Amino acid sequence: MTMAMVEKGFVQVEGTKLYYETAGEGEPVLLVHGAFMTAAIWDSTVAALSDRYRTIRFDMRGMGRSKLGTTPYRSHEDMGRLLDALGAEAVHIVGLSAGGQLAAEFALAYPSRVKSLTLVAAGMFGIPETERKQADDAAFYEAAGRGDMEAALRLWTLRWLCGPGQPEERVDASVREAFAELSRAGLSGFATFEMPQLLDPPALGRLGDIAVPALVVVGDLDYDDALHAADTIAAAIPDCRMNVLKGCAHIPPMDRPEKFNGLLADFLESV
Known part of the structure; x- marks a missing residue:
């Protein structure tokens, strides 16, 4: 990757600005990090994909370089405005942990803007916790x-x-x-953080409406909750494949980067 291929900046959304980074050229891949993390969680994935795709990653509101701004807010709307500003109409979307919930919400709210959906150790409101x-x-x-x-x-x-x-x-x-x-x-904005408003009706009961190819990835060392969520999500999405990474916990892009990024690249190539 050369520096000429990398773009960094801020995009105005409703009530705040989101920090973003893009790298590479090709079909856009939107990478959504988990709660109280930052876009840096995707460093290995950007390095693996940006020779074939245009990767787009950002810091969520109230995390990293993105301020919380005015509330209430909806994260799927923030993502839509981010993509508008970057000229990305339809994307492959990849969500990690709580970012999986938001990626699924985006796919349901804007079905014409999603080419494929990858949910990694995805959390989903409505699935019981241990x-x-x-x-x-x-x-x-x-x-x-x-x-x-x-x-x-x-x-x-x-x-x-x-x-x-x-x-x-x-x-x-x-x-x-x-x-x-x-x-x-x-976690820098933890003390004042406010949750986004979620999709209504909730995403969990609407996963069957997702019509694009989907991939669910989970580590076998993660919480039983995550493994149960992966089974539930994979069974609910019509065109979905699932992969359990051995010797991996909740953060595959950092825990097992080569294996995870290879799986993701193969999936994107197949769709």
Whole structure:
């Protein structure tokens, strides 16, 4: 990738500006990161795809370099305005974790603008959570709520990157440090963050309306919740294939980048 192929900047949406980066040329691929992360989560994916595609990534409202701005807001509308500004009419969309919920919402709200849908360790409101995940959520929010962001970051990295119950040494120290750094930026607006308004009726009950080819990816070391969500989503979308990555937790682009990016590239090529 050459610097001439990379574009960075801000796009005005309703009530704020979103930071974005594009790289490469070809069919556009929109990459949507998870909650309290940043566009940097996709570094390996951009490197893998930008010789054949135009990758588009951005920091969500209230995370990284994008300010929260006025509320309420809808993330799928933000994505639509971002694509309008960048001249991208129809895209392949890839969503990680909570970004999977938003990617599915975009596909339902703007079906003519989506060529394919990839949901990676996707969260989906309406799917029950296990007690273990709820307890880990509570521990994280307790640390963040008292302002101990270093403790919160450690909990965050252990559960999402390394995997629940996994030793931190499972993931290389440099990768753990990179994930903690981007998560620190993603969590910078935590104290004042407000959730987006979700699609109504909810996306979970409408997955059968998604008419484009879809790929669901989940790691076998992720929470049982994520594995159950992957099964539920893959069964509901008519044209959907599913892949379980061995030895991988919640962040495939950083945990198993070569395997994940290869799967994604093969899927995009097939559609």
